[in-house]
Amino acid sequence: MPSPAVxxxxxxxxxDRFAAQTLDSILAQTFGDFEFLIINDGSTDRSLExxxxxxxxxxxxxxxxxxxxGYAVALNEGLGLARGEFVARIDADDLADPRRLxxxxxxxxxxxxxxxxxxxxxxxxxxxxxxxxxxxxLTHEEIEANHLRGSSTIHHPAVMLRPEAVKRVGGxxxxxxxxxxxxxxxxxxxxxxxxNLPEKLLTKRLLVGSAVARNxxxxxxxxxxxxxxxxxxxGLRGDPELRQNRPLxxxxxxxxxxxxxxxxxxxxxxxxxxxxxxxxRPLDTESWKLALxxxxxx
Numbered sequence: 001m002p003s004p005a006v007x008x009x010x011x012x013x014x015x016d017r018f019a020a021q022t023l024d025s026i027l028a029q030t031f032g033d034f035e036f037l038i039i040n041d042g043s044t045d046r047s048l049e050x051x052x053x054x055x056x057x058x059x060x061x062x063x064x065x066x067x068x069x070g071y072a073v074a075l076n077e078g079l080g081l082a083r084g085e086f087v088a089r090i091d092a093d094d095l096a097d098p099r100r101l102x103x104x105x106x107x108x109x110x111x112x113x114x115x116x117x118x119x120x121x122x123x124x125x126x127x128x129x130x131x132x133x134x135x136x137x138l139t140h141e142e143i144e145a146n147h148l149r150g151s152s153t154i155h156h157p158a159v160m161l162r163p164e165a166v167k168r169v170g171g172x173x174x175x176x177x178x179x180x181x182x183x184x185x186x187x188x189x190x191x192x193x194x195x196n197l198p199e200k201l202l203t204k205r206l207l208v209g210s211a212v213a214r215n216x217x218x219x220x221x222x223x224x225x226x227x228x229x230x231x232x233x234x235g236l237r238g239d240p241e242l243r244q245n246r247p248l249x250x251x252x253x254x255x256x257x258x259x260x261x262x263x264x265x266x267x268x269x270x271x272x273x274x275x276x277x278x279x280x281r282p283l284d285t286e287s288w289k290l291a292l293x294x295x296x297x298x
Contacts, residue, residue, distance in 0.1 A: 051063050108162070171184075250280055
């Protein structure tokens with residue numbers, strides 16, 4: 001069979017609650033020349049059953065199922081199996097805009113120096129309520145400047161990659177989970193250009209219990225090490241000036257999402273997260289400030 005233009009790569013581990021929505025969003029793409037490579041990473045829920053049902057109905061799906069090895073290992077395995085000119089990432093709880101592959105392929109073919117192309121995004125909660133815009137800088141220079149200060153500015157589930165460039169820099173480093181994507185962006189920025197499309201081509205689901213939310217202290221430590229290593233590789237002088245990010249507790253996430261929803265005028269959602277923040281820490285004045293603003297609507 002001829003190789004497709006794009007391999008959409010999705011690892012899955014216990015995502016039976018959301019996987020069907022994600023699958024539907026990929027299979028509805030306006031750009032049809034793709035294979036959908038799904039790595040079932042030892043799921044113990046109904047994920048495999050759902051994936052097998054979709055694979056029987058759509059020949060573009062290539063399903064690999066085996067015991068659990070972890071997210072980054074599954075990504076590297078997928079890169080080794082991918083047949084596409086480009087690899088597009090998606091996570092099993094996020095949604096892709098129907099135009100996503102079409103717009104990314106057009107840009108990647110027009111600018112062969114691009115090695116990674118993401119996009120702006122929308123954010124939603126675990127119940128599918130829209131929270132607001134999840135915006136990122138668009139140019140290589142802006143993205144690199146943020147990365148060298150310790151802020152990842154490419155949405156991993158929105159990115160399209162040149163697989164040969166990813167392999168050239170060594171792929172994902174599993175030992176750097178949950179910062180394996182941030183580390184990859186820095187290494188890719190040393191062999192090519194990075195960019196984000198202005199369109200919101202991803203709807204990213206934010207979960208309090210996500211791997212990133214559970215490992216914020218570890219994440220802070222890894223980010224510092226990854227940036228220092230990048231400075232050394234690039235021969236930069238001095239020490240990196242990293243942004244100080246306080247590890248987020250659940251109450252911090254509730255407030256962050258409440259303010260995001262308020263800015264986007266999703267007032268019922270903003271009030272919902274204000275209430276959750278107050279229930280989490282009733283004496284925290286910042287949560288009451290959010291509640292007051294969400295009730296006023298500004």
